[in-house]
Amino acid sequence: MTSPAALVDRISTGHRITEAEALQVLTTPDAETFTLVAEAGRLRRQHFGATVKVNYLVSLKTGLCPEDCTYCSQRLGTDAQILKYTWLKPAEAARQAGFGIRGGASRVCLVASGTGPTDRDVDRVGEIVQEVKEQNPQVEVCACLGLLKEGQAAKLREAGVDAYNHNINTARSMYPQICSTHTYDDRIETIDQATGAGLSPCSGLIAGMGETDEQMVEAVLALREMESESIPVNFLMPFDGTPLEGTWELTPLHCLRILALVRLACPDKELRIAGGREMHLRSLQPVALQVANSLFLGDYLTSEGQAAEADLEMIRDAGLTVLGTDDDGAVTSSSAPSLNPALRRRGAGTQEVPNA
Ligand code: SF4
Secondary structure (H helix, E strand, O other): OOOHHHHHHHHOOOOOOOHHHHHHHHOOOHHHHHHHHHHHHHHHHHHHOOEEEEEEEEEEEEOOOOOOOOOOOOOOOOOOOOOOEOOOOHHHHHHHHHHHHHOOOOEEEEEEOOOOOOHHHHHHHHHHHHHHHHHOOOOEEEEEOOOOOOOHHHHHHHOOOOEEEOOOEOOHHHHHHHOOOOOHHHHHHHHHHHHHOOOEEEOOEEEOOOOOHHHHHHHHHHHHHOOOOEEEEEEOOOOOOOOOOOOOOOOHHHHHHHHHHHHHHOOOOEEEEOOOHHHHOHHHHHHHOOOOOEEEOOOOOOOOOOOHHHHHHHHHHOOOEEOOEOOOOOEOOOOOOOOOOOOEOOOOOOOOOEOO
16 A cells, blocks of 8 residues: 555656546545644645635526536426526626626536527627737637537637636446536547647536546546646536436545645646535634645536635635635735625526625
8 A cells, every 4th residue: 555645756757647546545544634734735736735726607698508417407308496598798708707807707518508608699709809819918818608519719719718617527337327418429529629729628527427436536537637727626416307306426535535636636737616515514624735736716606506606715725826816815906806706696597696
């Protein structure tokens, strides 16, 4: 058995974690998990110092998806009581993005439900990106629009999109259990198209869907192979009205072990604590930031996150700084955040002010 300290020493000088070592990390006893976190934190600091990259989600189009992903509150036939609306207009999308940027976000993630965009949708997103970047030239834009068809990734790149998100979500061996309307390979193909067009690949996971430890290792090593530059780790939010309603398989310590595994497998990649962090990591969220170097500020696509103000306070309290700010926590971009960020109560698609 290799100790976490010895394993991290080897990884920091170029060793790639093996499948057996990865499984050992994931099955670390509870009593030794904080030691593992401290060691994984050395890799985090080696590559990212004390910075936290803040990302902000804008749901451009929500609900009514024809796909049947079991974890998703926007899936075909769900009776989850979520907001449902069609494409936001560019000015409104840019206004929504502005809330997150003023809250410290250096990346805005523009997301639309559905199988994938039409060519008209790609043009529409291009207009939105232009509007967002006109107002905030320094911001990075990531698009998440589903499965891409030939040529669409290049059009998005030309329109100014920097990154493309398409999560693998879980292991290839588990995929047929979570979706029947598209395949794992469909997802990989879209990530390949995005990468080929010069978009930075963003792909990650949803933990807690019934996967075995071996399948979690399989998924994490697959992300390493595809060289995902940015890895969001979601923890299943089991929405009522979805097939995974009532699925609660994670403990806060196991969530930390999953994050530590991703850090050890992909030491220099952006690792983001994403949806479900509040309900699964609970009081250990700031501990998770010792391993992860990125988060989503405020709300998610169909559910509320903790107040943006609490997110920023958590970062400061942990001795970390928002990427793009000076050491005092002041934003160095032209759009400094309010000391009291506007609380997003329901956000995009409503008349209400977002939590950012
Ligand atoms: S394709 Fe996306 S929006 Fe549609 S059900 Fe699957 S995860 Fe949800």
